[in-house]
Amino acid sequence: MSATPLPGIGVQYDLTTRERRHLSVIAHRDGTRTVNLYRADDPDACAQSLHLSGAEATSLIDALMPAHHSPNLLHTTDLGLVAERIELSAHSYWNGRLLGETRMRTETGVSIVAVLRRAEARPSPAPDFRLAGGDTLIVIGTREGVDAAASILGRE
Amino acid sequence: MHSALFLIEFGAIILGLGLLGRLAGRFRFSPIPLYLLAGLAFGTGGLLPMGASEEFVAIGAEIGVILLLLMLGLEYTATDLVSNLKTQYPAGLVDFTLNAVPGAVAALLMGWGPVAAVVLAGVTWISSSGVIAKVMGDLGRLGNRETPVILSVLVLEDLAMAVYLPIITALLAGVGLAAGSLTLAIALGVAGAVLFVAVRYGRLISRFVSSDDPEKLLLVVLGLTLLVAGIAQQLQVSAAVGAFLVGIALSGEVAEGTHTLLSPLRDLFAAVFFVFFGLHTDPASIPPVLLPALALALVTAGTKIATGYWAAKRAGVGVKGRWRAGGTLVARGEFSIVIAGLAVTAGIEPALGPLATAYVLILVVIGPLTARYTEPLAARFRGRRTVKTPLLAAVPSPARSPEAVAEPAPDQDPAGRP
Numbered sequence: 001m002s003a004t005p006l007p008g009i010g011v012q013y014d015l016t017t018r019e020r021r022h023l024s025v026i027a028h029r030d031g032t033r034t035v036n037l038y039r040a041d042d043p044d045a046c047a048q049s050l051h052l053s054g055a056e057a058t059s060l061i062d063a064l065m066p067a068h069h070s071p072n073l074l075h076t077t078d079l080g081l082v083a084e085r086i087e088l089s090a091h092s093y094w095n096g097r098l099l100g101e102t103r104m105r106t107e108t109g110v111s112i113v114a115v116l117r118r119a120e121a122r123p124s125p126a127p128d129f130r131l132a133g134g135d136t137l138i139v140i141g142t143r144e145g146v147d148a149a150a151s152i153l154g155r156e
Numbered sequence: 157m158h159s160a161l162f163l164i165e166f167g168a169i170i171l172g173l174g175l176l177g178r179l180a181g182r183f184r185f186s187p188i189p190l191y192l193l194a195g196l197a198f199g200t201g202g203l204l205p206m207g208a209s210e211e212f213v214a215i216g217a218e219i220g221v222i223l224l225l226l227m228l229g230l231e232y233t234a235t236d237l238v239s240n241l242k243t244q245y246p247a248g249l250v251d252f253t254l255n256a257v258p259g260a261v262a263a264l265l266m267g268w269g270p271v272a273a274v275v276l277a278g279v280t281w282i283s284s285s286g287v288i289a290k291v292m293g294d295l296g297r298l299g300n301r302e303t304p305v306i307l308s309v310l311v312l313e314d315l316a317m318a319v320y321l322p323i324i325t326a327l328l329a330g331v332g333l334a335a336g337s338l339t340l341a342i343a344l345g346v347a348g349a350v351l352f353v354a355v356r357y358g359r360l361i362s363r364f365v366s367s368d369d370p371e372k373l374l375l376v377v378l379g380l381t382l383l384v385a386g387i388a389q390q391l392q393v394s395a396a397v398g399a400f401l402v403g404i405a406l407s408g409e410v411a412e413g414t415h416t417l418l419s420p421l422r423d424l425f426a427a428v429f430f431v432f433f434g435l436h437t438d439p440a441s442i443p444p445v446l447l448p449a450l451a452l453a454l455v456t457a458g459t460k461i462a463t464g465y466w467a468a469k470r471a472g473v474g475v476k477g478r479w480r481a482g483g484t485l486v487a488r489g490e491f492s493i494v495i496a497g498l499a500v501t502a503g504i505e506p507a508l509g510p511l512a513t514a515y516v517l518i519l520v521v522i523g524p525l526t527a528r529y530t531e532p533l534a535a536r537f538r539g540r541r542t543v544k545t546p547l548l549a550a551v552p553s554p555a556r557s558p559e560a561v562a563e564p565a566p567d568q569d570p571a572g573r574p
Contacts, residue, residue, distance in 0.1 A: 004304055007311045008311070044473055045301075046298075048296070
């Protein structure tokens with residue numbers, strides 16, 4: 001992977017695969033991305049050039065992650081534990097209620113390690129933490145536990 | 157009721173520009189030529205001479221030039237400029253020699269004198285970064301090997317503007333050699349100092365300007381830019397250069413934020429500037445200079461192609477990429493008009509404005525076409541001379557998208573998907 005600055009546009013990252021195919025990603029300064037594949041007959045020229053918005057690029061990254069299970073996956077350990085990001089919807093039942101009221105640990109055995117709200121993260125929220133719609137909870141537990149937690153938090 | 161008349165006139169101009177811009181967007185063309193034509197239509201000897209808004213348009217045009225240069229400065233960090241200057245200066249020199257000299261020679265041949273020669277050299281020298289960046293994006297070539305080469309030529313030209321504009325300003329003001337040298341020394345000193353400060357303390361400057369509130373950021377940046385531009389003008393350095401240096405000094409997040417905030421303003425005032433330039437050109441003066449403009453356009457299109465070819469070859473790009481780089485660099489645009497505008501306001505050679513207008517009109521239209529077709533045409537010529545069959549023998553019709561034209565690689569299906 002090599003990086004080339006493109007003055008006035010952004011930065012270009014180049015990758016040559018094991019099959020000797022060349023692809024590059026241009027990170028534009030406005031947060032969009034361009035993915036380029038090169039022609040076999042003219043390695044200097046793009047055969048395809050796809051312009052992706054920030055959100056499109058994010059979902060592409062998710063799909064490219066080697067350990068891919070679900071779009072919210074952070075990391076999977078070999079111990080059978082999973083960590084997931086679960087987002088509260090804007091009109092969630094839990095909007096304005098305390099974290100303790102969810103009885104999360106009793107019901108499902110998962111831990112809530114952090115709550116992401118806008119640009120900040122609140123590590124290890126206490127039971128008296130007041131949830132709000134739009135929060136993203138980072139939960140760690142067994143696969144079953146996390147699924148159960150997702151259905152509790154999904155209450156509208 | 158002076159203000160009512162002004163509002164009606166100015167509103168009509170802006171509305172007309174908006175509609176023209178939409179028209180340009182529909183044909184995927186740069187709106188610059190249409191703005192120039194609009195100015196020609198409304199100006200002296202045109203269809204509808206304007207009176208009341210003249211003064212405001214003149215001021216707006218000045219602000220337009222300042223904003224154009226500020227945004228140009230924002231595009232680059234000081235580090236970009238310095239590193240480009242260190243590695244790419246031969247390309248910059250070739251670019252200057254091949255493209256500025258024809259303009260100067262043409263002016264001398266027409267007997268316009270040395271000052272006009274220096275101005276016309278600038279007009280034919282500087283490519284339009286705006287048009288070129290857009291064309292490369294549209295053709296899906298941003299990832300090509302030759303793109304960094306093209307961009308570095310543009311960066312060097314923009315950096316050269318910081319030296320060239322003060323020279324022009326001094327020459328047009330008609331100052332003597334001593335005063336002119338002093339001005340130039342000041343300009344170079346200030347430009348060098350700003351670059352140095354921006355590389356060293358860019359963060360500090362940005363922190364001073366930085367503000368979370370877009371409104372305050374807008375006011376601070378705009379105020380600072382106009383102030384510096386004004387001071388630069390007082391020192392006979394050229395307001396545009398002052399604005400350019402402000403843009404260079406701002407970096408990182410501030411540059412990002414400013415870019416989004418000022419883009420609409422820049423678009424508005426730059427459009428006003430092009431109209432203003434057209435207003436001051438009498439349409440009747442264009443036909444006599446059409447032939448020289450066309451000849452100059454053809455020659456300098458050729459020299460730009462040679463420049464791009466040489467620069468790309470130097471960077472180790474393949475033959476096709478060299479032709480593409482050359483063809484892409486052909487477009488001239490906003491800065492040729494900015495340079496000519498300085499000369500028109502100063503009132504030297506009366507035929508200079510019309511010539512520059514015609515020249516830019518021709519090249520802003522031809523530029524995107526040469527960007528697209530130089531390589532296939534070159535391949536065709538080579539194909540005639542060599543046994544190797546060219547890949548793109550037939551010149552594709554413009555109606556088809558570039559993707560459809562690109563031959564699918566052997567391991568791809570005809571749609572070009574792996």
